[in-house]
Amino acid sequence: MNRTKILLVDDELNLRETISELLIYQNYNVKSACNGQEALNLLEYWTPDLIICDIMMPVMDGSTLLEIIKDINSLNSIPFIFLTAKKESNLMRKCLLEGADDYIAKPFKIKELVSIIESKLERFEKIKNSHSNLYLGKKKVFLHEINTPLNGILGPIELLIENQEKLEKKEISAFYESIKLSGERLNRTMQNIILYQNLKNNSVEFNDNSSSEILNSFLKTKEKIFKIHEDQEKRISFEIDKAAIKISEEHLQYIFFELIDNALKFSSNSKIIIVSGERFNNKYYELVIRDFGIGFSEQELNKIGAAQQFNREEREQQGLGLGLFLGKIIIKKSNGVFTIVSKENEGTTIKILLPLCTKKCD
Known part of the structure; x- marks a missing residue:
């Protein structure tokens, strides 16, 4: 059974290790990064179910990381929780306006953090179930890339059936070639979607002995x-x-x-x-x-x-x-x-x- 994946981003080593250990004890699959840039490097090949991120960090702070994530189609729906020691009175409003799903102030109790995590994951699961998560791009582009090659297959087939006795050999060959090209385009589209989903679910094997x-x-x-x-x-x-x-x-x-x-x-x-x-x-x-x-x-x-x-x-x-x-x-x-x-x-x-x-x- 796949465990829920959490990315923890914080520049304080001791705190990062402590939170990681506590979350792992709660049966979460946790990866950590010491700043926003290191987190982005991780996100290039590993997709978490939730991100917990400090605000003030060197190299790249939490606000910049969130801003970048919100512009990436494959990442922008992942629940994002700010972790901060700042005591501003309007901090909650500021975090939410930046696009975060929630925030938790240091120091905190692990029960409080787990409660927020479970709440956000539950909401995210409902979103995934109500919208197809197989493909995250624009719906009109997705439909175009399915319908165009599909029409390129069905159209020539219909013409072949209706005019099989009237068509010359060269015309029939041209229809077959058109059907083949459209079929290959549709197959490539579907294979890429399947590969995307499998990579996202970490179900593609990468054997160190492959050559x-x-x-x-x-x-x-x-x-x-x-x-x-x-x-x-x-x-x-x-x-x-x-x-x-x-x-x-x-x-x-x-x-x-x-x-x-x-x-x-x-x-x-x-x-x-x-x-x-x-x-x-x-x-x-x-x-x-x-x-x-x-x-x-x-x-x-x-x-x-x-x-x-x-x-x-x-x-x-x-x-x-x-x-x-x-x-x-x-x-x-x-x-x-x-x-x-x-x-x-x-x-x-x-x-x-x-x-x-x-x-x-x-």
Whole structure:
């Protein structure tokens, strides 16, 4: 049975450890961070059911952390409780106006904290049950990404049934190809939603003994990509050194596919995509994917998350905006490092460090 997950953020080590131990004793699954930035790093690959956070902290305070979380679709509905020693008379009102669900003043009794936690979790559970939690993006985008490929399947099938004796062989083949492409688009959408939910529930296995040969995985993925992006083989320039990487081939191909597909979609047909890979040191392999497309603004980079898309209508995007986010989570859960540097109208560079197989892997 999955235990309720709580993220505790506080810069006081002794208090943090004491609260963690008490909550663990209450059968909660607790992770802790010493400031807002460390909490954000955790939230990139681990989703709690509730966040308890101090207000005054170095590096990044609680108010800034909450402000960032409220802009991330996959996180902004998580109950957020401020923990503070401040004695302002209007503190409760201020915390609630900032978007927190509650606050508790230090010192406090553990029964008081547990009571607040249980109350907020109960309310959050009702919200999850009354709204589908499978996908957190905009409803109209979700429906579009289901209905468009579904119509692309049902429409041609209906025409084939009604006109099977009138159609020429080339026309029938074109209908079959259209059905296949729409089916693959719908399948990809559904698989990404399922993967998102499984990652969120921590039900995806990451075996430390998994291994993939990175060049071979890239070449297999490249073939899949060109079935979608026809006649664009010349757009990808690659130089990838062979190496055994400590990640499953399924996950490595997913990373390649989503990141390269994004690079192709968000840059014009005249722009190339550069993919390079080499040993970074004795422990890591560095993979770099660079495009010269529309790029992200600094504000957009800070908001990348599940179901997050920017200027969808202007950029004519397909998909739910999950690929980049899910790839980033897989990299983090595989003990890798993900960085992204981008500038509007100049392009995006993604650098990934993945652990090398330093001993025999499966």
